[in-house]
Amino acid sequence: MSYCKNQKIIPVLVLLVPIFISQLAAAYANANGNAVFHDKYMKGCDLFKGSWVYDDSVPTYNSTVCPFLDQGFDCQRNGRPDHDYLKYRWQPEGCNIPSFNGRDFLERHKGKKIMFVGDSLTNNMWQSFTCMLHSSVPAAKYTISHAGTSTPAVTFSFPDYGVSVISLTNRFLVDIVSAKEGRVLKLDSLTTGDQWKGMDYLIFNTYHWWFHTGSLQTWDYFQVGNKLYKDMDRLEALKIGLTTWAKWVDSNIDPRNTTVFFHGISALHFNAEDWKGNGTKGCQGETQPVLGSTYPSPGLPGKSIIEGVLNLMVNPPHFLDVTLLTQLRKDGHPSIYAGKGSGFLDCSHWCLAGVPDAWNQLLYASLMRMEGIDPDIAPAPDASQPSAPPPLPGVPSPSVVPGPPVSPVPPPHPSGGPSPSHGPQHPGSPSPAGWPIPPSGGLSPSSPGPEHPGSPSPAGWPTPPSAGHSPSSPAPEHNGSPSPSAGPGHPGEPGPSDRPGQPLAPSPGDWPGPSDAPSPSHKKSDGLGLRPLSFGSNLALVMLLLAVYLQFIQR
Numbered sequence: 001m002s003y004c005k006n007q008k009i010i011p012v013l014v015l016l017v018p019i020f021i022s023q024l025a026a027a028y029a030n031a032n033g034n035a036v037f038h039d040k041y042m043k044g045c046d047l048f049k050g051s052w053v054y055d056d057s058v059p060t061y062n063s064t065v066c067p068f069l070d071q072g073f074d075c076q077r078n079g080r081p082d083h084d085y086l087k088y089r090w091q092p093e094g095c096n097i098p099s100f101n102g103r104d105f106l107e108r109h110k111g112k113k114i115m116f117v118g119d120s121l122t123n124n125m126w127q128s129f130t131c132m133l134h135s136s137v138p139a140a141k142y143t144i145s146h147a148g149t150s151t152p153a154v155t156f157s158f159p160d161y162g163v164s165v166i167s168l169t170n171r172f173l174v175d176i177v178s179a180k181e182g183r184v185l186k187l188d189s190l191t192t193g194d195q196w197k198g199m200d201y202l203i204f205n206t207y208h209w210w211f212h213t214g215s216l217q218t219w220d221y222f223q224v225g226n227k228l229y230k231d232m233d234r235l236e237a238l239k240i241g242l243t244t245w246a247k248w249v250d251s252n253i254d255p256r257n258t259t260v261f262f263h264g265i266s267a268l269h270f271n272a273e274d275w276k277g278n279g280t281k282g283c284q285g286e287t288q289p290v291l292g293s294t295y296p297s298p299g300l301p302g303k304s305i306i307e308g309v310l311n312l313m314v315n316p317p318h319f320l321d322v323t324l325l326t327q328l329r330k331d332g333h334p335s336i337y338a339g340k341g342s343g344f345l346d347c348s349h350w351c352l353a354g355v356p357d358a359w360n361q362l363l364y365a366s367l368m369r370m371e372g373i374d375p376d377i378a379p380a381p382d383a384s385q386p387s388a389p390p391p392l393p394g395v396p397s398p399s400v401v402p403g404p405p406v407s408p409v410p411p412p413h414p415s416g417g418p419s420p421s422h423g424p425q426h427p428g429s430p431s432p433a434g435w436p437i438p439p440s441g442g443l444s445p446s447s448p449g450p451e452h453p454g455s456p457s458p459a460g461w462p463t464p465p466s467a468g469h470s471p472s473s474p475a476p477e478h479n480g481s482p483s484p485s486a487g488p489g490h491p492g493e494p495g496p497s498d499r500p501g502q503p504l505a506p507s508p509g510d511w512p513g514p515s516d517a518p519s520p521s522h523k524k525s526d527g528l529g530l531r532p533l534s535f536g537s538n539l540a541l542v543m544l545l546l547a548v549y550l551q552f553i554q555r
Contacts (some may be wrong), residue, residue, distance in 0.1 A: 045095035047362050048321040051293040052328055055089040059353035060100065061135030066352070068134075068144060068156065069127055071339040075351035080337040082287045085351065090325055090358040093293065097365040100357070102136025105364060108371070109200070111162040117196060118205030119171040121266050124349050125203070126167035128356035129363075130156045133165070151192055168195060171209040171218070173245040181228060182220030187240040189223075190248045197252065203363070204245070204317070205263035207302055208348065210238045235305055242309045250314045259370065260317035261363065262310060265300050267326040269347040275330055283347035286331040295327040318366060322359055329355050 063074050071078065090097075116126040133156075134142065143157045148168075157164045175186040196202055211234050212218065222229040222237055253260060269275075269283040274297040275290055290296075303323055310316050326332075332355040338346040350356050 045092055047092045047095075047097065047365065048324060049293065050090060050092035050325070051291070052088040052289045052325070053091045054084075054087055056087060057099075058089050059086050059357060061131055061353060063131070063353050065138075066127075066131040066134065068130060069352060070123070072334060072346070073124060073127060073349060073352040074339075075334050075337040075354075078334070078337040078339045080335075080351070084287055085289075085329075085331045086353055088289055088329075090361070097361060098368065100132050100136075100361045100364050102133040105367075106133065106137065106140075106158060106161040106163050109161075109163055112200040113164045113166065113198065114201040114203070115166040115168055115196065115199045116203045116205075117168045117170050117173070118203075118263065119169070119207075119209050121208065121349065122203070122205045122263065123167050123169070124352070125205075125263065125356045125359050126154075126165065128352050128354075129360045130165055131352060132357060132360055133158070151195065153195070166199075171206065172241055173204060173206045174241045176219055183218065184221045184223050184228070185219035185237075185241075186223045187237060188225065188244050190244050193248050193252060199258055201259050201261070201367075202253070203261045203263055203320075206242065206245075207238070207265050207306070208268070210234050210241075210302075235302060238302060239305050239309060242306065243312075246309050246313045249317070253315075255315045259367075260315070261366075262306070262317040262319050263359070264306065264319060264321045265303055265323045265326075266348075266350075267295075267300070267323060267329075269330045269333060270345075282335075282345060283330050283333045284335045284345055286333075286335070288331050290328040290330060293324075293328075295324060297327065299323070318370075320359060320362060320366075322362075325358060326350075326355060 063069055064077055066074075076083075114129075116122045116129070134140075137158070140161070141159050143155075143159065145155045145157075147153045147155070151168060151170050153166055153168045155164055155166045170192065172185060173190070175189040175191055177184050177186060209218065220230075222232055224240060249260060269286070272282055275295070300323060307319070310319060329350075332350050334346040334349055334351055336342045336345055337351075338344055338349070340346075
């Protein structure tokens, strides 16, 4: 029988078929890595649901010796008298997360480029990240370089590790141009994305600048297609702009080479009624967080917009959902200690050390999980490294593995109980379907808008509105640059600049690092430990299997 004559082929088929199936599974998992990872990760522990607990082991660095910290973030240097706000650590429900280990990060990501793209809150996160890295290896050489004008970039590099951490200012993630009509925010145009290519990690953010008005508004018109709009529903503008960004990322960023994160909405605390039902000074005088894991004010309407756009992406980014953990930290803002005098109130940005350190700790934990390291199991210390030097005055030694969850310690003077909220922080209300209704061209934000312009396109993306001004419409008078004297009711700027200050001399000393960290080339794999092959390799496997099969049936 031909079957018996070709029994030698059977082991070959038995070997090749599982490999081929495994490679297909690996390729699929890699192409859909973000979505698969997010689902698996959240089933284990929701890192973004939890509470702030008092912990004497934080912070792990002293802001006064951070050589590139913007003065507006350095609340202690600006005279803030209290210190309890420095002593709170984010504790997720149901799991522990590792303390940030900068040396471990640098060792495992040698030769990598990390870019933070967004507004001044993104710069807030970048400065926290670089401070945390520098404090872990204070004797390591570093360089700081500035480039660009319309989209300024600041690059912090560790030459010994080949690691570059870049802050790129791009407040809307879409184009804003100067035209004869004035400053035009082009919601469906993105021409600056080439700066994002070639990165190993991208962390994006946009939100607060979309809602600026008056002297803080940095555009005169919105543009969609060939139509200009003097104004439109800001949530609708955000959705259209973010959709443009999402399409660009799907088309230009290969998830096999670049890991993309989107940093969620950071809460504002200009309205004290949100948490205590009275008061007009916003975050001024607040020294303790909201205890527990719930915030009395309803969720921000923009959150559903952002999540909706991200969920429509072919390769959705990893979502750093920091809204709740920032809502609970009414005490963490610079307030009147932003270095601009007691008449300036900043309830948008965050003191450093402070809340952004938790964002980066969550980013660190997410990367560990993606790279196959359980965040609950921190790397072992390197025995070849010298013992850690004494910490700087007032700075505790950074720990690698957190102990059991620390029970919340009520502060000496806890804030009063929360009260029901009196509305969202930003204008615009979602429609029953979850999307805001845009106004017709030229209407003010408070004017009633038309019906939503059409259902989503076949690709799943919403269509832009069709009404508006023509580009030949007369240009309005420019509102000018953000005014330092603007009142505290505006989110975001004016505040700390998008460029960090001049570096100071680094501090001596060093911290020991892990010895068992995987190589930077460590990637996600399938169950057999194989990396997904290229299309050509998979095609070759198919042809080989087909040839073997044809030979088998011919005999």
